Amino acid sequence: MEHQHSQTFSIPEIRSFVPERAKPFIVIAFLIIIQFSGGVYLSSVSEMVGTTALMQEDIMMAGYASLIGMALNFVLMFRIKCAIPPKTTYFVCGIVIILANLICMNTHSVPVLVITCLIAGFFRMQATFQCNSTIQLWLTPTRDMSVFFSWVYLIVNGTIQLSGLTTVFISTFSEWHYMQWFIIGLMLFMLLIVMLCYKNYSTMPKIPLIGIDWLGMFMWGAAALSALFICIYGKHYDWWKSEYIWAATIATVVLVALNLWRASFIRHAYIFPHTFRHPIILQIIATIIIADILLTPGHIFEHILMEGMFRYDAINLISLNWIALGGSILGVFFTWRVFAIKKWSYQRMLLISFICIFLYLLYFYFYIDYNLPKEMLFFPIFIRNFGYIILSISLLTANTRLPFPFEFFQGVTIQNMFSAIFGAAIGNAVVGRLLDSTSLKNFNLISASFDRVNTDVNTLPIKDLYHIAYQHATIISMKEIYGWLLILSILCFIFLLLRKSDIKPNQMITHPKFKNLRKRILKRL
DSSP, X not given: OOOXXXXXXXXXXXXXXXXXXXXXXXXXXXXXXXXXOOSSOGGGHHHHHHHHOOOHHHHHHHXXXXXXXXXXXXXXXXXXXXXXXXXXXXXXXXXXXXXXXXXXXXXXXXXXXXXXXHHHHHHHHHHHXXXXXXXXXXXXXXXXXXXXXXXXXXXXXXXXXXXXXXXHHHHHHSOTHHHHHHXXXXXXXXXXXXXXXXXXXXXXXXXXXXXXXXXXXXXXXHHHHHHHHHHHHTTTTTGGGSHHHHHHHHHHHHHHHHHHXXXXXXXXXXXXXXXXXXXXXXXXXXXXXXXXXXXXXXTTXXXXXXXXXXXXXXXXXXXXXXXXXXXXXXXXXXXXXXXXXXXXXHHHHHHHHHHHHHHHHHHHHHHOOTTOOGGGGHHHHHHHHHHXXXXXXXXXXXXXXXXXXXXXXXXXXXXXXXXXXXXXXXXXXXXXXXXXXXXXXXXXXXXXXXXXXXXXXXXXXXXXXXXXXXXXXXXXXXXXXXXXXXXXXXXXXXXXXXXXXXXXXXXXXXXXXXXXXXXXXXXXX
């Protein structure tokens, strides 16, 4: 991506002996290290399950809890940046992330693991914001958020793919614990550079951490964890036949209702009630949920095919991340070029992204098979990531239509709750349940003819026979669900064609002077 340099751009927090041209690249290096960090690393979930006596659902719950912590930070990130100098921020966030990695390596307690990952995600997001906000004017002197968000997704999705590759390679040739030690080493190196190169200085206006609805933040976090528990553990506990799922459902409803009730009368609510009434918020949530349901086969079906039927080992499986990385990079470059620079409309970008999703589903609908070679997986994985990046950047940029700074950051929090957490969790729950019921139906139909009279099946042992029947039923069920998802994607495409909208990302956030922004925030408090 081409950088737009400003002659007046500088980073005064970094000491003068560091060359001015090198300062942004130091911040980018910090950003990559921070994005690599986390409490648990989902690419090593199989190794963690095998050595910690935890279930896969427990590890997934901890991983998604980290994303909840990151989402909760969006509302507060600007306030924290104005209250704490960058050097202190890096040290606090780095130490928290190091402690989180040490705890996650040594605990077998699910509550401790989940809470640790949630806290680590919160501080990881604050450190990420510190880096990105520092170089924002270097990336786009006009603060064009469509350009800035293209950069954000390039870093975030790129490090997700590279982190998965690193985790699997380390876990394969040593143990999964070494990924935590690798991250701890990187964080210590980053803190050493901060200690040597940073001054205890901040360009932001001083705004103390008062007037923040901390209780509201904890309650929204608890509601998100309860809803996430339903999506992740639903299949394990047989959904609402279990008292645990009923308890989580009641807790979610009660906590959301209490949050909305509190927000209706307190002055500085964590999320304002009228933020949910903005049409753009409801449109973004609906689009995210539909897109994640359409892309759910990438999380469920592909792993069943590659691990269960194709018998790929971890190295072969994770090597496909290079294809996903290529799709993400090209998607970011395409979106930056036509959406951020040429200002194509949101409508056109959504159409392109749903065309990519349609092609992904169409490809697997026709080509899914037991003997599908690895090379045949390159195109669908590439086009899936390409389309998803276009969709994500477009929807995130749409939040710039909300008032800055309060409603904007609240809108980003709501969107990230669904895009990073609930969209995928809901999609996995819905499509996973549909696959189970469809596979059972097809298996019963296929195995109905297995008897002593049928001479065609008497030549195989009963164990092999039922294994073949199960595989065949799974493939048929996947093709059937791909077909239903194809129909849904076509309906979405038709809806977008009929919907008339010429809105373009021309409206940028009007960023006031820091002195005026401080007065605006203090007045609201």
